[in-house]
Structure formats: C-alpha cells, structure tokens
Amino acid sequence: MGSFFQFKCRFCQYKVDQIPVGTGKDQTLALRLFNCSSCGSIGSTWTGQDKSPRCAFCYDKEITLLQEKAGVIDCPKCQEPASLVLMPGNWE
Numbered sequence: 001m002g003s004f005f006q007f008k009c010r011f012c013q014y015k016v017d018q019i020p021v022g023t024g025k026d027q028t029l030a031l032r033l034f035n036c037s038s039c040g041s042i043g044s045t046w047t048g049q050d051k052s053p054r055c056a057f058c059y060d061k062e063i064t065l066l067q068e069k070a071g072v073i074d075c076p077k078c079q080e081p082a083s084l085v086l087m088p089g090n091w092e
Contacts, residue, residue, distance in 0.1 A: 001022055001023065001092050002090060002091050003020075003021060003022055003086060003087070003090050003091075004018045004019060004087040004089055004090070004091070005018075005021060005070070005084055005085060005087060006019070006084075006085045007042050007073075007082060007083070007084050008082060008083050008085070009075035009078060009080060009082035009083075010082070011080035012075060012077050012078040014075055014077040014078070016041075016042055016043060017087075018087065019033065019042070019043055019044050020091055021044050021068045022090075022091065025092070028048050028049050029046050029047070030046070030047050030048050031044040031045070032044060032045060032053065032068070033065065033066040034055065034056075035063065035066055035073070036055040036057065036058060036060055036064075036076065037064070037076065038055065038062060039055060039058040041055060041056075041057045041058070041076060042066075042076050043057065044056065045063065047065075066084075069086075070083075070086045071083075
C-alpha cells in the first residue's frame with residue numbers, strides 16, 4: 001500500500017503528477033522516489049528482492065533515492081528549489 005506525491009518546480013515549470021511510493025502487497029518490493037541526473041527526471045522505481053533501482057525513463061542505474069516525505073528538493077531540470085507534495089489518496 002502506498003501514497004502519491006506531486007513534484008512541481010515554479011522556476012522551469014517541470015511537473016510530475018501522481019508519483020506512487022510505498023510497498024507492494026507482498027511487502028518485499030517497494031516503490032521509492034528517485035532523482036536521475038542522467039536524464040533530469042524525478043519519479044519512482046521498484047526496490048527490493050535483489051532489484052537494482054534504475055530510472056523509469058532512461059533506465060540508468062546511477063540514480064539518487066530520495067526521502068519519501070513532503071518538502072523542498074532541488075529540481076533535476078534546473079537545480080532550483082521545488083516542492084514535493086503528498087497528494088490525497090492511496091494505492092494498494
């Protein structure tokens with residue numbers, strides 16, 4: 001079960017809606033937030049059970065896993081402060 005986040009940069013207008021994070025039904029896999037410096041994206045990737053986390057867009061393995069909490073993080077596109085907001089609703 002998990003939740004959704006929204007990422008929004010007010011400087012360059014980069015926005016990602018409904019980024020899912022949380023654990024799967026079997027509790028051995030988890031969706032984690034990431035930042036990819038190779039393609040400049042933010043999203044979620046599966047981790048656990050010997051899965052190597054990778055970018056969901058360019059498949060690069062050199063990503064930075066982020067904390068699953070709302071707040072201010074640097075935009076991967078312009079490196080300015082941007083908001084990460086917990087959205088209403090959840091997934092199973």
